[in-house]
Amino acid sequence: MASSDALLTPAPVGGARWRYRLRLALREPTTVIAILMAALFAYLIVLPILSILADAATVQFGDERRTGGGTGGFTSYYLYRAFVSPVAYDLFWEPLLNTLKVAFGAITISLAVGGVLAWLIARTDMFGRRWFATALIVPYMLPAWTFALAWNTLFKNRTVGGQPGWFEAIGLTPPDWLAYGQVPITIILALHYTPFVILLFGSALRRFDSQLEDSARILGASGWVVAAQVILPLMRPALLSAVLLIFAKCLGEFGVPYVLGLPVKFDVLATSLYRSIGSRQTGVAGVLAGAIMLIGVLAIMVDAYLAREARRFVTVGSKGSMNRLSRLKGLRWPATGFAGVVFMLSVGMPLLTLALSTVMHQPGSFALSNFTLDYWIGQDLPTVAMRTGILFSPDLWQAAFNTITIVGIASICSGILGVLTGYVVVRTTIRPLAIFLRQVTFMPYLVPGIAFAAAYLSLFAVQRGPIPGLYGTTLILVLALMADQMPYASRAGISAMMQLGKDPEEAAQIVGAGWFRRMTSIVIPIQKGSLVTGILLPFISGIKGLSLFVILAVPATDVLTTFSLRLVDYNYTQAANAVVLIIAGLAYGGTVLAQRLTRTNLAEGLGT
């Protein structure tokens, strides 16, 4: 009886409910778009990472004899080689140690210098605060290895061939420890990331509720007590966050250690990975990339954890942000001098050195006859390859063209995808899909650029199924760059959509607008500004980017950064410096332009 009853029960009740849910999900294209995008990102972000991790544990072509297994079989040989074998110290442990030494050195210096500057700018009556607030951020707008080249121009000694540095040229041979390796790399990274501390710490100081300070003062606390017991403890989250983000960035830094570490075999993880790829040790490269990713993930996770912890006691949304300025009195001039010196060291000297070097035949000689514009606009020069000034070199224009098209297309794509991600994440009714999209687009943030490039190489270098091998094409650069920019693009898109809220779109829905109508008449016009920012910002950072390109670009797809690096390798110092100056100019000009266009302070946006 029971079974026939079950048969008689009308199924439509359950069926109708499923139909209802399906109808709700498919009523609008949002869900379909979300699914397509999830698939796209899985392919462009997750798959490459999985591929390189798989490389680390499978026998690579040509390694059959060493690993004792067939190509594609499982092996722990690469893990053994990178972590335990006699060469492990050179391959992994020493680069790791060097990375940590450089990172912590850079963090210590930039915190000390940046912390003081942030306070001077935000809370004191130092002269020229406004000017310094912008000027001291400039190093962050320039590629870090601009400074490495400037350092080289000054301190290069006879250890390496080619044109000597200025000091060597005037007879003062700088010692190796000053010219190459840990010391200059640490100093340069510190100068490069100081703006980061100024931004993060400064904005925390500015947001600081002065009522908290006033309460302590009224209870009788002196300025020092207030600083030590009220302000600093509350600033700790901002400080820790700066520390971890600088660490994560140092981890992936390639250009500076490449230029300054190579002459004395000072390897960091990024350059060691580059070497493994260069010497076709795909398996070991997989291990190294995995290790870099793991450290990156750990750093970001610790940061996220601390940020969550910090939220528990951080006070937000108070009105008392009209902060008073501390009077420096007698220290006013020395403080201004300090800021000026930092500016000179981090912006003035490097750029001036580079600029001068491009108009001088011999380094370090300031005789009038030594100056020339040949390296910019000369013709029929007596050199082997660069027979014209850089501006007449077709290679430069080809590289510039590549840069604009590759970075441009990637930025436009990631900007649009970012806005779409934002829309879909905020609007889809299927929560797991939203969570997946949010997280998958954030993943490249955890993976330093050089490891991400290695992952792309691992997946796309050869033909897989219907997808042909992409190595050497423009497409692989565009895809990698686009995926690499997704964290910023999707975050911008999501926050813009969150800020907009659902209401304006729902209002349109109520008066009868369908999905496409709402997109074209309401959502996109309103989000125009954030779309422009979402394209411009990645474009600027893409122009000065090096680590992705250095692995994925070939001479035919040279961009400005790899082009200048090639010139460095060939010892065309003046030409290389000229190209770097062009990049710096583009990056700086682009930032200023974007700032004008969007009427926002992009320097702050760059900090995140």
Next chain:
Amino acid sequence: MPDIVLSNVQKSYGGGSPNAVSDLDLHIHDGEFMCLLGPSGCGKTTTLRMIAGLENLTDGEIHVGERVIDSPARGAFVGPEKRGMGLVFQSYALWPHLTIERNTDFGLRLRKVPKAEREARVEKVMKALDIEKYRHRYPSQLSGGQQQRVALARMLAVNPGVLLLDEPLSNLDARLRLEMRAELKRIHAEFRTTIVFVTHDQWEAMTLATSIAVMSEGRLQQLGTPNDIYDRPANRFVAEFVGSPPINILEAATTHALDRAASHWLAGRLGESAGVGSVGFRPEALQIARSEAAVPGGSFRHAAEVTGILPTGGSWIIELKVDGRALFATTTESPALRGGERVWVHVRPTAVHVFDAAGLRLAEADDVLARAA
């Protein structure tokens, strides 16, 4: 527009959280001005958004006349853009990139209404709401009250069958709010639309609505006219939520002298087994006499001490204490009382609200007390 009927509506956001709306039955008649009233989180906005189609039901059904617009069991759902309703958001949600005129005619353009007719219609609503002089401005150039009018105009332009309003006055200052209340009443009369209005402000609900649905924790507590709600609250929640200063409540179960006296007084009229849980009387029903002799016969009475007199401009709140328990009375005549003075408080039998142990109104008590008076 035909009547809107919600039957047994349930809404759950999942994840183990309690239902946002449970077992809701609501019949909204054509031309009615209905207020959904309740504290924040009571499910009133969710209900409004379900009517609009911006949220879907977990169970139950909504129909408009014969047309089912949302029913999981039948697999039916009509999208918000096809319901022909209007919704004014708490945030106004004006489109920042369109002028006031384009905000207003957006819906008409969508419907491909001929230009002449469209302009006439826009003209009419803009004039009715007194915003025609801002037609070429952008929303950010208008004040809150003006934006509010545009949000209304935008919805009225498409001549919706029902106008849904989600706390539309909560972002306005007191004077503007008063003006807009009058405006809404006028619009209701002029355009003859059904209006469903969500608010947590009892005075707004009292002054505007033809009927009020009081909600709490996702459930409908009482549906009635403003006078019903105030004079015959269906349960203690409604009695305590509506009215300011709040109703005085005495618990039958406590041993405090005042509560015992009230129980005793009630038992004398209703009998011992009436199942009284608590007794309430509104502050304006609590009267004050200098001596027991001045108390009218049949009223509940007790000795009390005046502990404070708070003028509120035109009326006074008198705070009294009986053995530490506070009572509030209000009066519109300047009270000739001093703090610390010993007085008698008394309440007419008809002004007493009696609730059972579960907090529901004891209807029998109303009849008995009415007869006693």
